[in-house]
Amino acid sequence: MKNNENTLHFDRVALIGIGLIGSSLARVLRRDGLAGHIAVCSNTHATLDKAKELGLADGSEYDARQAVDGADLVVLCTPLGAYGRIAEVMAPGLKPGCIVTDVGSVKQCVISDVGPHVPEGCHLVPAHPVAGTEHSGPEAGFAELFHDRFCIVTPPPGTDQAAVDTVIALWKAAGSKVESMSAHHHDSVLAMTSHLPHLIAYTIVGTATDLSDHLMMEVVKYSAGGFRDFTRIAASDPVMWRDVFLSNRESVLDVLGRFTEDLTALQRAIRWGEGDKLQELFTRTREIRRGVIDAKQA
Amino acid sequence: MKNNENTLHFDRVALIGIGLIGSSLARVLRRDGLAGHIAVCSNTHATLDKAKELGLADGSEYDARQAVDGADLVVLCTPLGAYGRIAEVMAPGLKPGCIVTDVGSVKQCVISDVGPHVPEGCHLVPAHPVAGTEHSGPEAGFAELFHDRFCIVTPPPGTDQAAVDTVIALWKAAGSKVESMSAHHHDSVLAMTSHLPHLIAYTIVGTATDLSDHLMMEVVKYSAGGFRDFTRIAASDPVMWRDVFLSNRESVLDVLGRFTEDLTALQRAIRWGEGDKLQELFTRTREIRRGVIDAKQA
Numbered sequence: 001m002k003n004n005e006n007t008l009h010f011d012r013v014a015l016i017g018i019g020l021i022g023s024s025l026a027r028v029l030r031r032d033g034l035a036g037h038i039a040v041c042s043n044t045h046a047t048l049d050k051a052k053e054l055g056l057a058d059g060s061e062y063d064a065r066q067a068v069d070g071a072d073l074v075v076l077c078t079p080l081g082a083y084g085r086i087a088e089v090m091a092p093g094l095k096p097g098c099i100v101t102d103v104g105s106v107k108q109c110v111i112s113d114v115g116p117h118v119p120e121g122c123h124l125v126p127a128h129p130v131a132g133t134e135h136s137g138p139e140a141g142f143a144e145l146f147h148d149r150f151c152i153v154t155p156p157p158g159t160d161q162a163a164v165d166t167v168i169a170l171w172k173a174a175g176s177k178v179e180s181m182s183a184h185h186h187d188s189v190l191a192m193t194s195h196l197p198h199l200i201a202y203t204i205v206g207t208a209t210d211l212s213d214h215l216m217m218e219v220v221k222y223s224a225g226g227f228r229d230f231t232r233i234a235a236s237d238p239v240m241w242r243d244v245f246l247s248n249r250e251s252v253l254d255v256l257g258r259f260t261e262d263l264t265a266l267q268r269a270i271r272w273g274e275g276d277k278l279q280e281l282f283t284r285t286r287e288i289r290r291g292v293i294d295a296k297q298a
Numbered sequence: 299m300k301n302n303e304n305t306l307h308f309d310r311v312a313l314i315g316i317g318l319i320g321s322s323l324a325r326v327l328r329r330d331g332l333a334g335h336i337a338v339c340s341n342t343h344a345t346l347d348k349a350k351e352l353g354l355a356d357g358s359e360y361d362a363r364q365a366v367d368g369a370d371l372v373v374l375c376t377p378l379g380a381y382g383r384i385a386e387v388m389a390p391g392l393k394p395g396c397i398v399t400d401v402g403s404v405k406q407c408v409i410s411d412v413g414p415h416v417p418e419g420c421h422l423v424p425a426h427p428v429a430g431t432e433h434s435g436p437e438a439g440f441a442e443l444f445h446d447r448f449c450i451v452t453p454p455p456g457t458d459q460a461a462v463d464t465v466i467a468l469w470k471a472a473g474s475k476v477e478s479m480s481a482h483h484h485d486s487v488l489a490m491t492s493h494l495p496h497l498i499a500y501t502i503v504g505t506a507t508d509l510s511d512h513l514m515m516e517v518v519k520y521s522a523g524g525f526r527d528f529t530r531i532a533a534s535d536p537v538m539w540r541d542v543f544l545s546n547r548e549s550v551l552d553v554l555g556r557f558t559e560d561l562t563a564l565q566r567a568i569r570w571g572e573g574d575k576l577q578e579l580f581t582r583t584r585e586i587r588r589g590v591i592d593a594k595q596a
Binding site: 284 | 498499501506508513516525526537550558561571573580581583593
């Protein structure tokens with residue numbers, strides 16, 4: 001493993017999980033020649049075959065311990081719920097100096113679930129590339145997915161700085177803007193910017209599916225009025241998102257509580273015909289869009 | 299006014315209100331030479347000046363009664379809350395045979411607020427082009443806005459068929475796919491596909507604005523995780539949407555009640571760690587996206 005001013009190179013990278021994010025990262029490693037060898041691990045043989053077929057895997061392993069053998073970089077790219085078990089299985093195979101990182105959407109749980117298994121002399125540097133699409137699987141990935149997106153690293157206090165710098169260099173190579181913050185702060189911010197929006201999108205699309213078949217067909221037909229945008233978000237990977245909500249329970253329930261209060265107040269304003277309250281809110285929210293556009297996130 | 303197999307032409311069209319939708323319709327009329335004269339009415343002088351500057355108005359009037367003078371087609375393009383008052387003011391100026399239509403997002407209220415003012419011999423044909431952007435004002439419009447979008451007409455039973463056919467021909471000229479249904483049914487379907495999504499987007503963006511300034515800045519910064527899509531919807535015209543919620547109160551409160559129940563159930567599943575329930579819902583909602591894609595609404 002090298003990370004000099006001009007050279008980032010890993011002898012062996014192990015990707016544990018190879019879905020949308022893992023396969024996109026594999027494509028970056030391939031494109032830029034960042035890895036001498038990529039070992040891919042999945043608990044689904046069809047996924048391993050697909051990764052090989054796509055030219056993303058030099059070796060493929062069903063067993064995480066085999067996959068990490070000799071690796072100087074291990075990247076967990078599975079749903080969050082599998083992290084603890086994988087960490088336990090792979091731990092005895094980690095070579096000294098190895099960096100263990102991940103791409104999960106919640107970060108405190110990585111430190112609590114994976115951290116205890118990482119041996120002395122290896123380094124845990126949790127990371128979260130804030131990027132994705134509603135598609136999943138190794139064939140859904142593309143190298144440009146991370147370009148101009150943020151990647152947030154949340155190394156626990158005391159983490160080896162060289163290891164942190166290497167993970168930062170990796171995501172910069174992928175084209176990302178890298179920020180560092182505490183795992184706790186990450187989980188609060190993302191609960192609002194990502195987890196709550198997904199939860200709400202899943203809910204409203206679910207509410208629509210409970211309508212009569214005839215009405216449901218019309219909802220789909222006339223979805224351009226706003227509903228459509230929610231269906232895209234609510235098409236995201238079910239297992240990944242199940243684990244996000246279970247892993248970031250406290251922060252999600254906190255922002256959800258605030259949201260529900262606000263929605264109830266709005267419901268009351270509609271029932272009682274309080275147009276001023278509605279207009280005041282709708283004018284305020286319009287300002288936020290300007291902020292998003294100014295921040296070049298639109 | 300002519301509506302033969304190959305010819306749709308109005309001698310005088312009055313557009314009451316000239317925002318995003320009204321100005322887009324004016325551009326269609328201009329592009330296809332469908333109107334001999336376009337009279338534009340607005341309660342804002344700056345808007346009238348802008349409409350003239352854009353070449354969308356042959357005449358401009360501050361007073362709705364003056365604007366409809368001699369018109370064979372009158373199109374209400376203001377927020378819904380203004381319809382009743384405008385109808386009362388313009389009614390004495392409507393010429394026999396005139397068609398009164400509109401572009402509002404709720405339809406029962408058009409029949410109840412405008413209907414009683416339309417004199418014998420004139421024809422009320424409510425219509426709703428299901429199209430829009432988050433921008434407003436006459437400069438935000440464009441002739442292609444309605445292309446390949448649905449337009450729903452909701453003529454009350456007994457409406458003159460020639461008048462209905464003329465309004466249908468107008469929207470077909472704009473490139474829309476025209477459907478006909480009852481105003482009541484329209485309002486139920488749109489409450490789900492459009493009004494509830496907007497209400498939720500306004501709420502979540504409002505919830506975010508109540509965060510501390512520092513946290514709010516980060517929410518904007520990392521908005522690509524899902525929040526961004528909501529900010530676009532929540533940037534829609536505040537007065538227009540205030541009136542939509544007040545005008546479709548019953549249907550909006552109905553779907554909102556269903557949504558809140560479903561959200562509460564999901565909140566409980568998160569709190570108690572019921573992953574199976576989450577995954578089952580998230581898998582179900584993914585199917586809907588396929589429906590939207592199959593219906594070519596994606």
